[in-house]
Amino acid sequence: MTAFTTETPARTTSVGTAHTRIEGRDKVTGAARYAAEVPFTGLTHGWLVLSTVARGRISAMDTQAVLALPGVLAVLDHRNAPRVTTDYTGMMGMRPDPTCAVFQHDRVPHLGWPVALVVAETSEQAREAAESLVVHYEQEPHDIGFTGERPDACTLDGHAPAVTEKGDVAAQLAVSAAVVDAEYTTPAEHHNPLEPHAATARWDAGRLEVIDSNQGVAWVAGELANLFSLDPCSVRVRSEHVGGGFGCKGVRVHQVAAVMAATLLHRPVRVALTRRQMFSLAGYRSPTSQRVRLGADADGRLRALEHRSVSLTSTVYDFVEASAGVARVMYDADAHHTANRVVRLDVPTPTWMRAPGKAPGSFALEAALDELAEKCGLDPVELRLRNEPERGPVSGLPFAGRGLTACFREGVHRFGWADRDPRPGIRRDGRWLLGTGTAAASFGAGAAPSTAAATAHADGTFTVRISAADIGTGARTALTLVAADALRVPPEHVQVRIGDSDFGPAMIAGRSMGTRSWAWAITAAAGELRERLAGGTGIPDEGITVRSDTSAAIEALTSAERHSFGAQFAEVAVDVATGEVRVRRMLGIFAAGRIVNPLTARNQLRGGMIWGISMALHEEAVRDRASGGPVGADLAGYHMATHADVPHIEADWIDDHNAEDPVGVKGIGEIGVVGAAAAIANAVWHATGARHRHLPIRPDRVLTAGRAATLGGQSTAHPHMSR
Ligand code: MOS
Secondary structure (H helix, E strand, O other), X not given: OEEOOOOOOOOOOOOOOOOOOOOHHHHHHOOOOOHHHOOOOOOEEEEEEEOOOOOEEEEEEOHHHHHOOOOEXXXXXXXXXXXXXXXXXXXXXXXXXXXXXXXXXXXXXXXXXXXXXXXXXXXXXXXXXXXXXXXXEEEOOOOOOOOOOOOOOEOOOOOOOOEEEEOOHHHHHHOOOEEEEEEEEEOEEOOOOOOOOEEEEEEEOOEEEEEXXXXXXXXXXXXXXXXXXXXXXXXXXXXXXXXXOOOOOOOOHHHHHHHHHHHHHOOOEEEEOOHHHHHHHOOOEOOEEEEEEXXXXXXXXXXXXXXXXXXXXXXXXXXXXXXXXXXXXXXXXXXXXXXXXXXXXXXOOXXXXXXXXXXXXXXXXXXXXHHHHHHXXXXXXXXXXXXXXXXXXXXXXXXXXXXXXXXXXXXHHHHOOXXXXXXXXXXXXXXEEEEEEEEEEEEEOOOOOOEEXXXXXXXXXXXXXXXXXXXXXXXXXXXXXXXXXXXXXOHXXXXXXXXXXXXXXXXXXXXXXXXXXXXXXXXXXXXXXXXXXXXXXXXXXXXXXXXXXXXXXXXXXXXXXXXXXXXXXXXXXXXXOOOEEEEEEEEEEEEOEEOOOHHHHHHHHHHHHHHHHHHHHOOOEEEOOOOOOEEOOOOOOOOOOOHHHOOEEEEEEOOOOOOOOOOOEOOOOOHHHOOHHHHHHHHHHHHHOOEOOEOOOOHHHHHHHHHHHHOOOOOEOOOOOOO
16 A cells, blocks of 8 residues: 655646647557557458349359358358347437448349358458459349439438428518528548458457447447347447547448447458448438528528528438538528438448538538628628627527637738738739638537546556547547546556547547547546545555446426537639649637647547548549449549648637636637638638639539629529530
8 A cells, every 4th residue: 555645736737738649659669550550360251242233133143253262261251141130329418320220131222232252361362252252133223313402301300300490581582681591512422441340359268359440439339239239348449549530430241240240250350441442331421401591681691591491311321411500500591491301322321520510511601601701792600700609509598618719809900811912813923823712610529428447556547548539639648637637647647548448338439529528527537536535545556446427417408509619711713724733821829628639629620621621622423323333442543632722721729718718728620620611611712703603613514603603694603514
């Protein structure tokens, strides 16, 4: 027993100071192991076989020939795979996407659907055998044609109502001095984290152990327990390092297939997705078609706001890209309508992708605001400031802090917006036309119940355990700073362990709620531990451990609109002769609570803004109507912003301290992308005079719009003109 010294230093302030990543050296030297790199004795390798038709059923499969190939151990398909159930509601309050329940029937709902898993001694043998497996299909006609005009678009109520309606939009539009009525479209987009999905499953003394790359070990463990009808205590999922997530790393086919094979073979089985397979199996962002109608008085005050969005989903699971949700937070109007509709098609199920709904929704709404500002002859920043709502436009709840005005004030000053000439198409720099644009951003700042354990060791150090995930965000480092402050010791005295479902339930790294939720649980455990130690208790060799659970505290929170806010600014240069658009600089100012680690926080915000550049100018997943499959399903065919496309980007924040908030920390993982594409599109209008309502703003669209403008036609790029 060692006596605990109560003479701990006065409250240290690790939170708010820049710290490099704790595991940074391990990552750059290769010492950090990712899910597909952890060695196992007797490891086997599974390779997925994906359907080559978009709709139909499997009629035959020549598995015998494949089983005779070198090293092949098994072929799993719908005839011999273990049964799973999808009849449950998981930790995130949702039923599972049956897409993850592989090999349960002979139906094929989209091209790239897993029809078999070939398991072999080596990865190469598994691949060779998988690629030679002949599968016969009864093919049926498929429908992948997405448009916003489809009559079969329907509403689905999930977490949020599909439709909100207040007042009479038509009546308010009729008496408005300025009206905008426009369609905006965004294409399907893929997340594609650097590290592809990979899982190794094995049974060890009656427990299922899965080494995986995911955004929440407790979540994935719970889903696997439910799917395979296992006692939750008998499933352990670990995910030490994750090379990117962005919403696509939940429970997916690779874990399920690996568990099935490990169960049948009684050996460890690894299943890793290839980059190409990820285009069918990792989820993606649905394309959207959005109609925004705005009506305002001459002074810019909104009378009518209607935001309707159509997205797509698969025929097997209802996922809604709820783009119209942005308007429910951002702006109020006498008549305020929002609606999210979906079309079910023969395509893979879309999923959460960084700022779900908010990223495409903010493009449409914030571009429409810019058009309204033009019509009202108002500065776009001023228009937004005049429409700051007192309360949630739909909820009627007060805002627990709304820092948007302060973000714009700071941004206007820092960006040099004040002396901007509002006229479009008049600034030149050689062959380039120059323009600037702005947009507002918001993202929810909720918290979800989490548990944590804090242990005081006899040597004066501490260990904190929480099943958090560091998907490259720097969460491990941020939580160490939070824990250090809560324990009132320097960060070097605290070891934070994450990524192990045995640490108990905790929020996932998602919905920008991870750090806020985990910080709350860690602070609670640390506070109670300090109280225990303050009694002067000796610390036994096994240490003293205190556990926390924030369920009750979160339940007791008063209802309010909790969000982060931001103001985005962009400057672009456009060459209307080649159609090239270059972003020259961007500035984002955010109100996002207490910033835990300025170094990694800036990186998160800038990363989101870079996604905005990519969304505005590059990304567009294309599906072939004839086959129903993805075109150019790799990182050469799928264009995205690369280093040369990314200019000087500044991300900063204002003081967003709320004394009444129990944590103070909000999320910053997603807000950086919100509004960023709109700011760029608005800047392209300011440069050229052409409105681009269809993303991405490709060179051919810039050329088409440029020609239309010079011919005196409608200066708007049309989505289908150039395809
Ligand atoms: Mo985020 S799209 O909730 O990982």
